[in-house]
Amino acid sequence: MKEEDLPKVLEISQECFGSDAWNRKAFEREFELDYSYKFVLEKEGEVIGYAIVWKIFYDVTLMSIALKKDYWGKGYGKKLMRFLIEYFRGKAERFLLDVRRSNIRAIRLYQSLGFKIISERAKYYSDGENAFQMALDLEVMDADKGKTAEATHPGRRNSQES
Numbered sequence: 001m002k003e004e005d006l007p008k009v010l011e012i013s014q015e016c017f018g019s020d021a022w023n024r025k026a027f028e029r030e031f032e033l034d035y036s037y038k039f040v041l042e043k044e045g046e047v048i049g050y051a052i053v054w055k056i057f058y059d060v061t062l063m064s065i066a067l068k069k070d071y072w073g074k075g076y077g078k079k080l081m082r083f084l085i086e087y088f089r090g091k092a093e094r095f096l097l098d099v100r101r102s103n104i105r106a107i108r109l110y111q112s113l114g115f116k117i118i119s120e121r122a123k124y125y126s127d128g129e130n131a132f133q134m135a136l137d138l139e140v141m142d143a144d145k146g147k148t149a150e151a152t153h154p155g156r157r158n159s160q161e162s
């Protein structure tokens, strides 16, 4: 992500998160943080998604990920997440993220890549919704490349059971 991508990134953030969307200042601040890694996903030269990841010591944390609505459910989210996992493999030990308990689409995406729910944070979001904290062990994947995601794929077992 470059600063010139911000108008498009802001548009996508707004479309996906509404009143919870980051404002321009929040995105601009990311450019001042040396632990912030910022990516855009482009299709035919157009920015259709973005992701922001913080790397602090041996943990990487997904701070935000979103795709333009027109492109949901077509595999682009998985593509972007796979890229991030590959990018940070060997550079970090653990990939962490928080996701709304009700965001089944995102939870399934993360589970299909091997992420596991490790805790539930009560009233994590401003509207009082809980978050699941999820984690992927990047070192296990390193030792046995690719197998973790397959072996732990939960199929359609979803968050309600956790």
Ligand SMILES: CC(C)(COP(=O)(O)OP(=O)(O)OC[C@H]1O[C@@H](n2cnc3c(N)ncnc32)[C@H](O)[C@@H]1OP(=O)(O)O)[C@@H](O)C(=O)NCCC(=O)NCCS
Pocket (backbone or CB within 6 Å): 016, 065, 066, 067, 068, 071, 072, 073, 074, 075, 076, 077, 078, 079, 098, 099, 100, 103, 104, 105, 106, 108, 109, 112
């Ligand atoms: C979450 C998001 C990034 C996922 O990207 P996506 O491109 O829509 O997801 P994909 O098409 O790559 O699908 C990946 C997995 O999600 C799940 N999924 C996709 N569409 C789904 C649907 N309609 N219902 C439930 N799960 C769905 C599936 O498990 C799928 O894997 P599979 O095709 O191998 O079964 C995207 O939908 C988005 O930007 N949402 C709004 C912002 C957001 O919620 N961000 C996450 C905050 S933590």
